[in-house]
Amino acid sequence: MLNELERLHAACFPNKPWSANDFADLKKSGCDIMASQNGFAVWRVVADESEIITIGVHPNARRAGIASAMLTLIENDAKQRGAQKIFLEVAENNHPARAMYERNGFVQIGVRPKYYDGIDAILMEKKL
Ligand SMILES: CC(C)(COP(=O)(O)OP(=O)(O)OC[C@H]1O[C@@H](n2cnc3c(N)ncnc32)[C@H](O)[C@@H]1OP(=O)(O)O)[C@@H](O)C(=O)NCCC(=O)NCCS
Incomplete structure (x- = not known):
């Protein structure tokens, strides 16, 4: 599974690929990971909050609802584990x-200036 994640991540983020070891470290640090043939997501639940660390869908499989379906699964998991909101950062x-994210009900709650190599990060949240 970790090698598959490495392959998918490189297809989704060619400028910043993560290795199988990076995914293993995320898992060790308490993150949850889901992966299918064309999509993957990493998230964590801490107390009453959940955070989406990353999500990606292979370029050949986009606009078919895969990311939205993964978000629904994450939201259900987070809710079941006691999270009241879910947040993320996006360039x-x-x-x-x-x-x-907007299509799936997330709203902007803040900006972290120049967070990604000079590009602002938009902080988004969805109440569960
Ligand atoms: C962002 C990403 C995960 C979306 O995955 P996806 O499976 O294509 O998304 P969905 O099919 O669930 O899209 C749901 C809705 O989001 C919006 N949307 C998704 N991609 C869009 C695009 N390229 N342009 C405009 N709207 C878009 C649309 O409203 C879409 O609904 P529609 O197809 O019925 O119009 C995918 O483009 C990706 O992997 N990008 C590279 C990695 C990345 O940037 N990850 C996020 C890091 S924070």
């Missing part, structure tokens, strides 16, 4: 991801 210029 200001990542328009597909921002559109996808």
Whole structure:
């Protein structure tokens, strides 16, 4: 599974690929990971909050609802484990991801200036 994640992550984030070891470290640190043939997501639940660490869908499989379906699974898991809200950070210029999160009910609650190599991070939240 970790090698599959490495392959998918490189297809989704060619400029910043994560290794199988990076995913193993995330798992060790308490994150949850889901992966299918074309999509993956990493999230964590801490007390009454949940955070989406990353989510990606293979370029050949986009706009088919895969990311939205993964978000629904994450939201259900987080809720069941006691989370009352879920948050994430997304680069200001990542328009597909921002559109996808907005479509799924996330709202902007803040900005971290110049967070990603000079690009602002948009902080988004959804109440569960
Ligand atoms: C962002 C990403 C995960 C979306 O995955 P996806 O499976 O294509 O998303 P969905 O099919 O669930 O999209 C749901 C809705 O989001 C919006 N959306 C998704 N991609 C969009 C795009 N490229 N342009 C505009 N709106 C978009 C649309 O409203 C879409 O609904 P529609 O297809 O019925 O119009 C995918 O583009 C990706 O992997 N990008 C690279 C990695 C990345 O940036 N991850 C997020 C890091 S924070």
